[in-house]
Amino acid sequence: MCLPITRAHTQVRPYNLDKKEKPNKRVDTIMPRRVVITACSAITPIGRTKSELMHSLTCGISGVKPLREDELLTSYLHSKVFGTIDYPIEYDFPRQFRKTMGPVAYYACQVAKEVLEASGLSQEFITSGRLGVAFGSTHGSPTVQRNIYKTFFDKSSTRYAAIGAVDYLRSMVHTTAVNITRMFGITGRVISSSTACTTSSQSIGYGYESIKFGMQDAMICGAADEYSTTTVAVFDNLLACSTGFNDSPSRTPRPFDEDRDGLVVGEGAGAVLLEEYECAKKRGATILGEVIGFACNNNGGDLILPNLAGITQTIQLGLQDAAVNAGDVDFVSAHATGTKMGDIIEAQAIYDVYGNRPLVTGFKGYMGHTMATCGVIETIITLHLMAEGCIAPTLNLETVDERCAMINHVMQLREQKMSIASIQNFAFGGVNTNIILKKPE
Template sequence: MKPRRVVITGMGMLSPIGNSPERVLASLREGRSGVRNMPAWNAWKDLHTRVGATVEGLDEKSIPRESRRSMGRVALLAAAAAEQALAHARVDRELLRSGRAGISVGQTVGSPLATEMFFETMRTEGVRALKSTTFLQLMSHSAAANLALMFKVTGRVWAPAAACASSSQAIGQSYETIRDGYQDLMLCGGSEELHVTTAATFDILGGTSRAFNESPSSTPRPFDRRRDGLVVGEGAGIIVLEELSHALKRGVPILGEVLGFATHCDAEHMSAPARSGMARTMAACLESAGMRASDVDYINAHATGTPLGDATEAQATGDVVGGDIPISSTKGFTGHTLAACGALEVAFSVLMMNNGFIAPTLNLDDLDPACEGLRHVRELEERPVRRVLSNNFAFGGVNTSLLLGLPS
């Protein structure tokens, strides 16, 4: 069977810089940060970071009550983004029930708040006090399972859990599923719920930003000499992928196309990045699309603002594409939304392609010499963008690259 072309027909996003394409577009153009002070975290002993990137304005009641009962915030964010994406793509709900549509939505863990409540109730009140729906909120495939039930999806349902690479794996997995003829449409992406335990996890590894607690919008600082760690965030990004002729038959606008995908593992270290593994994944993605580095107009970097991670990624990127292609990290705007970041960054890249500009790396004021050799974008650039290489690199050495293009 000849590989089928896979296009993007809808996007839904809830992010620290906006909950609609229009709001996100304005934030990217205006350099508006979504990072804010987290005063509630002052209560936690020995927690150094006091900044986070939250989603404001989630209307939980927009989700039907019968669906909400088994959803924690991580699933609610995914559901709201999915509703937005399906409306954007004008998807008939009967199509979702046909068996030819599927779901791949990742999350790092189940709802942290639901997990906290589960164990606190069990500890203080005993097993009989537990709610029967709490486990459904804290299970690691809560977002995917809840979306499948909410939309009555009878096709394939996957729930990648690879931390920062979760939603880019979900998109790549969906791309391959449609390309090879197993489904005609996939609802894919990822969701992340912010909780103090997430901040603490990175804090004890020395990975969080702490020098800018009094000036939240000044951090994170990807590739900058003064970067001091990542800022944990939350959000959800859901993408509607569809086989090209299927989309044309439905008569819906085509926003972009997935041209290539690769995911590989370093198999070297649980938390330290590997230059060779990152480079191998980027090169494999280009090869899968039959493209060369010179065919790429922009690179959306994973760069989270950690000293080692950004430098390693910069070196690996230079190994594959050289130093002429514009590169920026949109995490300067959103912080690190973990399982949601890959899908949100795909959405941001599609917005940039369709509107002819490249957003800069926010807070990149003084380039670290360890990150030199690339064409860093420090101010907004108005220019045509036809193809984007979007990269994400996760703990465990799990690497992903997606190649996106404008429809041709």
């Protein structure tokens, strides 16, 4: 049984613009091209490599740990858990590249480096202008920003010790994308979305469109987010964070579960290499999957509350772009943050579009909400599961909330081939995305 969900009553009335004559539009005839994924790399709370990720997914291992002390905000926070990277990462970047990086750019450049190494792309192609970068983060580097403000407000310091020459380059919102271009000499287009939880799914989507419509032949797409208690504080203040499992971090978040009590913020990074299909095939690249559709829309009103109409439309638009029917989709990677309201509305939207046919998993149960990075990490995990012919369950989903029970939840690991999958993400600001993936032929 499901309860009726109505459009959020707090929807604001749009600002009324006078209608003016529409300008003439130029219409070009474009032959869309196919876009495939030929390499991927991730840094996540549950591991890095395919084998590490599969181990955590198949054994039900959580990457949620006690929140690390930051000597500023942690004592005020009610949520004491965090999706944590607690293993060492060996960076071998020369100083000339490191000097413009904050922690978030280290993550970004590491996954970009691994993607380029795995791709086998030539140096000539990488610097040709035919390869671009779509990469973002939630808000650049909060660690560097905090150090800047600390200097401002620390009365003991003097002005000459204030801001380093490269603090802006290390902390700015597009620091991930341009540190990647700098390090590898990439001269193609740069797209640096910063739309919170839809950042990396926009990166993939806009990268896909850049190739599909002939602007680029390949794109490195993804996002990174570093450890940030500021982000935890934002959700903590909104009473959206999980607080009931501080003594047992691995039991939260609990997407779709009746005992869920909010989201868990996490850190991470992920990158995929998108390539035009014929180019990839010609050079004998390994094809991990195909991006066959993408959609992005906005709820057109409230910036926080999930919106059934907006989410439903995004899912439908993604299917339209992919030219597939709802019945063709085998698997849905749900955004499923573990909040009370968001999970119910998402379940309703999935049911409204797909019914209860596709299997549904919320991967945030394993690692919390890695913010900007969640879309690309969930894409990479879906590619791995596609390749292995199995589907991992939603971790911590023990008793399904009856208001989320109308869809086909994956409750335990199962062998199941999937051909078409949807990765859906929704962000503060009312931004929604849907990526449609297809298994390689």
